[in-house]
Amino acid sequence: MKELREHAKELLEKGEVSAVIGYSQVSEKRTKPIIVTDPQDTDQLVFNEYCLNNLAVYLTKARIKVSCRTKDKTLKLAVTAKPCDVHSVVALIQENQIHREDIHIISFNCHGVAKDFGFEFSGDNIASKCINCETHKPLYFDKIFGEEKETPKASDDAMERIQEIERMSHQERFEFFKNEFDKCIKCYACRAVCPLCYCQRCITDKTIPRWIESSSHMRGNFAWNIVRAFHLSGRCTGCGECERACPVDIPLSLLNRRMAIKAKKSFSYVSGRSLETPTLVGSFNEKDNDELFM
């Protein structure tokens, strides 16, 4: 923690970055995002198993970007990112939303984060994405802290559910999602927390014509949730923020993860892993598998 704070302080003092986006402790088992601009405040920064948020979501926010621009140069933004959050940063760079040289990535050797705030981090309270995490070390970083530790063992219940849904008939599957989407209240928290839902104007907000009914009845909810799943296919990095934010507990990651599995199987593509490869949806290869065309 001390090194993290000193590093952040130095970045701000030397004027290398305009802000450090990081975590601060709220209570023993809860943190919250914090945007530090004053070197004095860097002593609030923490990193631990309760750093659930994916802070990459802030990198595309106009107000924060504007604050980086000084009269004669653009300062960098420093972001505290778990190795999996780095995937989101990479995806944003791949999609030309930010430039690598504008971002200073502070990352960690990570052994997982809690599923819920307020409960002890353990095999019973570990975020589902951490169970099969393959990148406990960040793929890209400018500074790395923390020691390597063992990740608590837990069973991958979400994967079991995905397989269970795959075994269902079309009708059963439809019913399953109907029951889930029925709960949606269209608060759009899933969209708000998603680093890759950065569109200035989301298709669901367009009114002339209105493509997606804004009412949260079954048709409107299906349209919204399916469009979001499609728009994130091959792009979702699996951070799980949408599911964590959803106030009515819709298991959104079942959809997103299933789409990610499909992208990997069909195109050997995993989102946000490499700055050298073009994005899946943004590139065309005539040898691409075309089974998926509708």
Added chain:
Amino acid sequence: MDEKIILKDDLLRICGDVIDKGHILLCPVMNEYSIVKDFSRIKLDASALPAGTSFKCYVFPKTEPVLYYKRSKSDVQLIDVNIDRKNIVILGAKPCDANSLNIMKHLFNWDYSDEFFNLREKNFIIIGLMCSHYDEYCFCTSVDSSPVSEKGSDIFLIPVDENKFAMRIITEKGSEFISPYAEYLKTGDENISKQITENVKLPKVAFDSNEVYEWLGENFESPKWEGIGNLCLSCAKCAFVCPVCHCFDIVDEDYSYTEGRRMKNWDGCQFGNFTMHASGHNPRDIQSKRYRQRVNHKFRYYVDKFGEILCTGCGRCSRGCPVSIDIKEIVSNCKD
């Protein structure tokens, strides 16, 4: 005050009768108020935290048609909607939820009397349950309420032991509701329930709402809003889970060229396009202005208009905010 003692089993018998009569029974189950048919799901747990969502959707649904229309070349025909008039009995409402309808009622009867809200509200029986546990987000005691407040309840329950409740009959409506079940009610002893409520641990009063009111009046341009606005992600989760947030949007949905319906949908002041004008101008163009609106509406504008704070202190918005923005903390620390 009329105070009785009722056994839990007898209370459940009353529930059975409520359902037999074709009424809807709502109880906090898991993380929401749900329609209950199976009594084993009724917990009546005074130590539970407020459910993830309140029961507002039963009086002010997330989406509902307000009229249907048919169009021909020369004419538009409007067709009224039948509003469901079922009686709804809420068993085990948290004190912070029980008072929500009283607060919202002002808005829905301000310049226009909203039939949809009023009809449903009239058919609600709220059986409140004392609250014996709070967390870091609860602040009912800072907004003129408390875990033992009877405000908004027609009948109020206080757990005496595992199988018994003290029952206070608060309103005329409550007394009418319970009168057919007189056989289940035993004479209570006010001193016992009083002793219980007096011993309930209360969340610390976090702020003085009058001071917050004053501060808001003087600090419309405070730099604090910018700081919060940069962190807030502009979803409407806080508004949609709030028991008293009541903004809605009216949209027309065409089925075809000749038919359609007009919908009333939840809306939230944190959305960027909430105040977007047709011209493209947006008076609340950045998030800091929107968050400022949220706090002002709750602690100042509503007070000016209706003499009540638009907040029951349930803490849902903060407990659920994806970026842990805590409204209690913000208003408590407004002066620092």
